[in-house]
Amino acid sequence: MTSAFSQTVRGMRDFLPEEARKLRFIEQKARETAGLYGYDEIITPTIEYYELLAAKIGEENKKRMYVFEDLGGRKIALRPEFTASVARLVATKLQSAPKPLRLFSTGSLYRYDEPQFGRYREFWQANFELFGSAMPEADVEIISLTDSFLRRIGLRNYRFKIGHVGVLRGIFNQEGINEERQNTIMQMLDKKEWAEALKMVEKSGASQRCLDSLKNLLTTAGGDLAATAKKIREIVDEYPGAAEAAENLEEIVNLLKAGGLKAEVLLEAGFARGLEYYTGVIFEVYVPEMDIALGGGGRYDRLVEFFGGGKIPAVGVAAGMDRLLIALENQGASEFRWKPERLLIIPVDRSMIGDAFKVASMLRADELCTEIEIMGRSVTRALSDADRRGIAFAVILGPKEMREGKVVLRHMIKRKQRTIDLDDLPEKIKEEM
Ligand code: AMP
Numbered sequence: 001m002t003s004a005f006s007q008t009v010r011g012m013r014d015f016l017p018e019e020a021r022k023l024r025f026i027e028q029k030a031r032e033t034a035g036l037y038g039y040d041e042i043i044t045p046t047i048e049y050y051e052l053l054a055a056k057i058g059e060e061n062k063k064r065m066y067v068f069e070d071l072g073g074r075k076i077a078l079r080p081e082f083t084a085s086v087a088r089l090v091a092t093k094l095q096s097a098p099k100p101l102r103l104f105s106t107g108s109l110y111r112y113d114e115p116q117f118g119r120y121r122e123f124w125q126a127n128f129e130l131f132g133s134a135m136p137e138a139d140v141e142i143i144s145l146t147d148s149f150l151r152r153i154g155l156r157n158y159r160f161k162i163g164h165v166g167v168l169r170g171i172f173n174q175e176g177i178n179e180e181r182q183n184t185i186m187q188m189l190d191k192k193e194w195a196e197a198l199k200m201v202e203k204s205g206a207s208q209r210c211l212d213s214l215k216n217l218l219t220t221a222g223g224d225l226a227a228t229a230k231k232i233r234e235i236v237d238e239y240p241g242a243a244e245a246a247e248n249l250e251e252i253v254n255l256l257k258a259g260g261l262k263a264e265v266l267l268e269a270g271f272a273r274g275l276e277y278y279t280g281v282i283f284e285v286y287v288p289e290m291d292i293a294l295g296g297g298g299r300y301d302r303l304v305e306f307f308g309g310g311k312i313p314a315v316g317v318a319a320g321m322d323r324l325l326i327a328l329e330n331q332g333a334s335e336f337r338w339k340p341e342r343l344l345i346i347p348v349d350r351s352m353i354g355d356a357f358k359v360a361s362m363l364r365a366d367e368l369c370t371e372i373e374i375m376g377r378s379v380t381r382a383l384s385d386a387d388r389r390g391i392a393f394a395v396i397l398g399p400k401e402m403r404e405g406k407v408v409l410r411h412m413i414k415r416k417q418r419t420i421d422l423d424d425l426p427e428k429i430k431e432e433m
Helices: 017-037 050-054 059-063 083-091 136-153 165-174 179-190 194-203 208-218 225-235 240-258 321-330 350-365 379-388 399-403 422-432
Strands: 047-049 067-069 075-078 101-110 122-131 159-164 264-268 281-286 295-299 314-320 342-347 369-372 393-397 406-411 416-421
Touching (some): 017 101, 017 122, 017 136, 017 321, 050 075, 083 101, 083 122, 083 314, 136 159, 136 281, 136 314, 159 165, 165 208, 194 208, 225 240, 225 264, 240 264, 240 281, 281 314, 342 350, 350 369, 350 393, 350 399, 379 393, 399 406, 406 422
Parallel strands (some): 342 369
Antiparallel strands (some): 067 075, 101 122, 122 314, 159 281, 393 406, 406 416
């Protein structure tokens, strides 16, 4: 057999039931969080026009897109992120919807990354976007919502790394560095190639003051938010655009604390992210055991306008559900391993199959997860199979008992069984669960 019949495409994964259940648990918690914060779900296509997706995603990400021509000759790409699609929707069909607009989406994304730990070519995100407010409270809402989601899935010891692209871009703008060059420098900073970034700034004709301020910023990071924010503001004092961004950052971190955020926060002045559309605060989430980001987000005030939708400021976050799954697994989290207890109905012979379906319907109507023995096995074989598959309870149906309105309920782990009234079955099972 060729590998096409036996292997997934490189970087693609199958989710077996246990993994799929864990991923869906995380997704369910994301959906619950969206509901609690008033974010309405939208569903956008998995493929979009290449130009839309490529417009502001940054050179590095652009190179990793799955691009193809469809049979109609259109240049199409698989979505590498949600933000472009959601911003397109807001710029078009939701342009005049009342603001703020709170939107949630979830699904798979595609990037031709080099597969490695926590990095796949198909991965899953829970995505929250808030449109219409340029106020710091909108940024704080997105960060608090992220915190709430992570707490709900049972993640521990996570921390936020926060920065602001306006601080660096404010300096670059004043130094006359053009946007394209700025994007290249930001990409370098994102990859922590600081020396190269500084060299590029120097080559772009920046002043000594600029280089000194940058060097200073790149080493400014700390968990004492008020002190770090103040230090950043002082460093960029002579750059009005950057100083304004620093003040915005200070306001956001102060509000985060005033709002009761308990998670640890680290402010990092030299922090940059690869996506080009960011204009304000940016952040990522980490746990100490893993050095890859579990989620990231930020403010992008010009993307909707770029797509022709008028001036609509926005801020959002994308949580990487695959990486959250790894992190929860590492931390030994228990809730996401939860699996409903299952029951198996075993008819003693085929004359009882009709009754087996009726009893199963009755139990399912009571929200009990119920299977029917459909392999024609004897009761003994069906019970040993139930043991192997971790079934919690077996319900054995025999003609004599059924005529008297009774069934046999067997607790698989205790290996004890008793005859009970069929009408009491759901209640008795729930008592023993
Ligand atoms: P980004 O859209 O690059 O800001 O990514 C947001 C989050 O998605 C990251 O923090 C990761 O958790 C997740 N993510 C991004 N790329 C990948 C990938 N190739 N494989 C798995 N997760 C990813």
